[in-house]
Amino acid sequence: MTASKNRSPKSQQMATTAIHSGRHQTQERENSPPLFLTSSFTFHSAQQAAAVFAGEENGNLYSRFTNPTVAAFEERIATLEGGERGVAMASGMAAITSVFLGLLAAGDHLVLSRSVFGSTSNLANGLLTDMGIDTTQVPLSNLDAWRQAVRPETKLFFVETPSNPTLEMVDLTALSQLARERNILVAVDNVFCTPCLQRPLALGADLVIHSATKYLDGQGRVLGGVVIGSESLITEKIYPILRNAGPTLSPFNAWVLYKGMETLPLRMERHCDNSQIVAEFLAEQPLLASRVNYPGLSSHPQHQLAARQMDRFGGIVCVDLGSRERAYTFINGLELATITANLGDVRTLVTHPASTTHAKLSEENRLAVGITQGLVRFSIGLEAADDICEDLLQALHTLPYR
Numbered sequence: 001m002t003a004s005k006n007r008s009p010k011s012q013q014m015a016t017t018a019i020h021s022g023r024h025q026t027q028e029r030e031n032s033p034p035l036f037l038t039s040s041f042t043f044h045s046a047q048q049a050a051a052v053f054a055g056e057e058n059g060n061l062y063s064r065f066t067n068p069t070v071a072a073f074e075e076r077i078a079t080l081e082g083g084e085r086g087v088a089m090a091s092g093m094a095a096i097t098s099v100f101l102g103l104l105a106a107g108d109h110l111v112l113s114r115s116v117f118g119s120t121s122n123l124a125n126g127l128l129t130d131m132g133i134d135t136t137q138v139p140l141s142n143l144d145a146w147r148q149a150v151r152p153e154t155k156l157f158f159v160e161t162p163s164n165p166t167l168e169m170v171d172l173t174a175l176s177q178l179a180r181e182r183n184i185l186v187a188v189d190n191v192f193c194t195p196c197l198q199r200p201l202a203l204g205a206d207l208v209i210h211s212a213t214k215y216l217d218g219q220g221r222v223l224g225g226v227v228i229g230s231e232s233l234i235t236e237k238i239y240p241i242l243r244n245a246g247p248t249l250s251p252f253n254a255w256v257l258y259k260g261m262e263t264l265p266l267r268m269e270r271h272c273d274n275s276q277i278v279a280e281f282l283a284e285q286p287l288l289a290s291r292v293n294y295p296g297l298s299s300h301p302q303h304q305l306a307a308r309q310m311d312r313f314g315g316i317v318c319v320d321l322g323s324r325e326r327a328y329t330f331i332n333g334l335e336l337a338t339i340t341a342n343l344g345d346v347r348t349l350v351t352h353p354a355s356t357t358h359a360k361l362s363e364e365n366r367l368a369v370g371i372t373q374g375l376v377r378f379s380i381g382l383e384a385a386d387d388i389c390e391d392l393l394q395a396l397h398t399l400p401y402r
């Protein structure tokens with residue numbers, strides 16, 4: 001694990017930082033970073049092994065918790081997020097689980113937004129409840145609801161902003177202040193933005209979480225996750241979960257992610273450019289006029305907050321077709337977009353959240369956060385925007401009663 005003491009780079013420096021951070025050349029003088037595919041590391045002597053295990057000497061031990069390729073990825077994402085240290089995990093859910101397990105114990109109370117990824121909600125209401133950790137879910141953007149949910153035993157606020165898939169947001173500065181005044185930590189799932197578009201630590205949050213599976217990889221190849229925060233919080237609360245429970249990121253996946261991040265700023269620009277074009281194009285279609293959801297549209301109820309809090313508006317566009325039947329017809333009519341439950345790929349991806357990513361939630365809970373049966377989520381890719389729009393238009397023409 002390598003600590004990064006850098007402050008968050010300004011967005012115009014992201015392109016340079018994404019390429020040069022976390023780079024530690026070995027004596028072989030390689031240009032591209034090496035891949036350390038090894039389970040363990042060796043020692044000159046039994047005494048040295050003891051010294052490294054005791055923390056008296058620096059060195060790699062065992063790849064469950066120390067691997068130079070994984071450390072390079074951790075350093076790179078921690079630098080971009082403006083955190084002191086990152087700990088990589090096997091997936092986004094492993095990262096979220098590690099935050100919950102690291103910060104909460106029986107008797108504690110967690111407040112999280114209603115609009116979170118399906119598995120995060122299931123985890124909070126299943127495993128955590130079984131462990132004696134009480135959970136309250138509140139409407140994401142309603143600061144009064146957060147305030148009212150607080151109890152003496154509340155230890156953590158958890159948010160996803162913008163949320164998956166409904167693109168709801170919370171004012172992170174205001175929420176962090178509210179939490180700080182009450183001695184509560186704030187963890188932010190920053191998957192939809194990446195540090196290129198939003199840096200929650202600079203807005204007052206304590207921890208940032210990523211499903212690296214999404215934009216950090218950016219090409220739909222590997223699973224990964226990471227938690228970033230201050231040296232003390234990560235070292236004392238999150239790293240012990242990695243070391244003892246072992247939700248470890250493989251060095252191979254770390255290498256793919258490390259390399260993938262070199263193009264992250266470039267890709268995010270293009271995702272945002274394309275998404276704005278696609279959202280405006282969809283909003284012009286008479287059938288869809290008021291049914292397009294994208295923070296970059298002035299019709300989005302939180303457009304002003306998005307403009308203040310995020311550098312740009314992201315790569316996810318949602319549209320409500322009115323019913324599951326119409327949503328399915330539209331999805332099945334697409335030729336360029338791929339039907340899959342992932343996001344943040346070079347390809348345009350399409351998902352029906354109510355029957356896939358959020359299928360395990362009750363209909364009541366889904367509707368409470370706006371996940372209707374007609375909702376279709378697009379992760380807009382890097383293809384030519386005209387080609388994406390053309391595909392959407394021909395799929396719209398397959399719908400009956402346009």
Ligand SMILES: Cc1ncc(COP(=O)(O)O)c(C=O)c1O
Nearest residue numbers: 091092093117164191211213224
């Ligand atoms: C916002 C968000 N958080 C967390 C996750 C979980 O990530 P992973 O699939 O890498 O475990 C996802 C996955 O889709 C997600 O969209």
